[in-house]
Amino acid sequence: MPQNANRQFLDFEKPIKDLLDEIELTTEREKKTDIDLGSQIEQLQNKVDETRKTITHNLTDWQRVQLSRHPDRPYTHKYIELMTENYTELYGDRNIKDDKAMVGGFASLDGQTVMIIGQQKGSNTKKRQLRNFGMANPEGYRKALRLMKLAEKFNKPVVTLIDTPGAFPGLEAEERGQGEAIARNIYEMMRLKVPVICVIIGEGASGGALGIGVGDRVYMMENTWYTVISPENCSTILWRSWDYKMKAAEQLKLTSTKMKEFGLIDGIIPEPDGGAHWDYELAAQNLKKQILAGLAEIKNMKPEKRVEARIEKFSKMGFWEEV
Numbered sequence: 001m002p003q004n005a006n007r008q009f010l011d012f013e014k015p016i017k018d019l020l021d022e023i024e025l026t027t028e029r030e031k032k033t034d035i036d037l038g039s040q041i042e043q044l045q046n047k048v049d050e051t052r053k054t055i056t057h058n059l060t061d062w063q064r065v066q067l068s069r070h071p072d073r074p075y076t077h078k079y080i081e082l083m084t085e086n087y088t089e090l091y092g093d094r095n096i097k098d099d100k101a102m103v104g105g106f107a108s109l110d111g112q113t114v115m116i117i118g119q120q121k122g123s124n125t126k127k128r129q130l131r132n133f134g135m136a137n138p139e140g141y142r143k144a145l146r147l148m149k150l151a152e153k154f155n156k157p158v159v160t161l162i163d164t165p166g167a168f169p170g171l172e173a174e175e176r177g178q179g180e181a182i183a184r185n186i187y188e189m190m191r192l193k194v195p196v197i198c199v200i201i202g203e204g205a206s207g208g209a210l211g212i213g214v215g216d217r218v219y220m221m222e223n224t225w226y227t228v229i230s231p232e233n234c235s236t237i238l239w240r241s242w243d244y245k246m247k248a249a250e251q252l253k254l255t256s257t258k259m260k261e262f263g264l265i266d267g268i269i270p271e272p273d274g275g276a277h278w279d280y281e282l283a284a285q286n287l288k289k290q291i292l293a294g295l296a297e298i299k300n301m302k303p304e305k306r307v308e309a310r311i312e313k314f315s316k317m318g319f320w321e322e323v
Contacts, residue, residue, distance in 0.1 A: 008071050012063055015051050019047050020048060022044055026040055026044065027041060049273065052274035052278060055274060056271075056274055059223070060249075061252075062231065062250070064223045064225060065231060065249050067277075068203050068223055073277045074280050074283060075163060079118075079283075079287060083109060083284050084116065087105055090104060091143075093146055095139065096142075100120070101133075101135055101140050102118075102140030104117030104143070104144060105147070106156070109288070109291065109292070112157070113156050114151075114156055114295075116158075116161070117148070117159070117161070118161030118162065119135075120134060120163075121133060121134035121163060133165065135164060136164065136168060136208065138176045138181035139176070139181075141181040141185050142184075145185050149188075152192055152193055157196070157197065157299065158194055158195070158197070158215075159291055160196070160199070160212040161201050162204050162209045162212060163202030165203050165205050165230060166205040166206045167211060182207045182210065186211070193303035195216055196214070196217075197215055198212065198215035198217070198218045198219070199219045199220070199269070199290070200226050204220070204225060205227065205229070206228050214314065216294070216298045216310050217297070217298065218266055219268070219291075219294070220267075221256070221271055222270050222271040223271055226254060227252045227254035231248040231249040231252060231254075234248040263316070264317060269290045
């Protein structure tokens with residue numbers, strides 16, 4: 001993660017925090033005493049790297065959910081900034097208003113123009129309120145669809161970055177047709193003639209994720225989750241308490257590895273040791289590499305074949321038994 005005096009740590013990241021605090025104290029002691037402590041600092045830094053790697057390889061499902069929500073984790077705008085050039089953000093659904101929780105526009109990705117769309121969370125309290133914590137209203141999904149149709153008009157690929165705890169559940173959202181807006185997006189995305197790549201970069205919850213989640217290729221970053229309901233809400237429904245959220249996370253099978261086993265996604269994008277928040281550049285580089293690989297696989301398909309393959313792909317999902 002970029003140097004940040006306000007760096008935040010989750011409970012299971014405390015061993016890393018302790019080592020970083022020790023590095024800071026050793027560095028200050030070196031400055032005050034003029035004694036070369038470089039080798040000691042280097043050893044501590046190596047321990048930090050080892051600890052990050054150890055934590056990454058021993059995460060529980062609930063801890064991955066926590067990482068996906070890490071306050072220092074890069075969001076859609078950060079990935080756009082690091083992956084693309086000449087990004088031109090577009091606004092409004094041409095019906096109600098501009099939804100700040102959904103962002104998108106044309107950008108240059110390794111020399112090719114794409115329409116990139118995603119949910120945006122805020123980096124501080126004021127921005128989180130502005131972005132509605134990444135929970136889009138109906139106008140957000142209609143805005144996303146307008147941008148997809150614009151991309152189709154100019155024959156440009158669509159890339160969606162999914163990071164939402166769900167579509168906004170407020171009364172006003174329901175009054176303006178939240179369910180219809182999401183359903184319309186799913187229907188229209190199935191039929192888009194241009195290549196569509198979808199990536200879960202953080203939280204992938206419920207219809208809020210599916211509203212921009214239908215594509216030729218669907219990927220998940222390593223420490224993300226994708227399911228119909230959050231562990232907390234699942235726990236509330238099944239056990240009448242949030243206290244069973246860790247058990248719910250395990251039972252929902254919501255991690256990237258489980259989603260890949262079930263055939264619901266096409267690939268997993270590795271993150272830096274400890275999570276994407278430790279190295280924005282590397283996380284963006286890995287994401288960009290996978291998006292470009294996905295586009296290369298499907299860009300030469302005829303539009304009709306691409307749509308047919310997309311419909312078949314999603315039609316095969318799930319398990320059922322005829323009696």
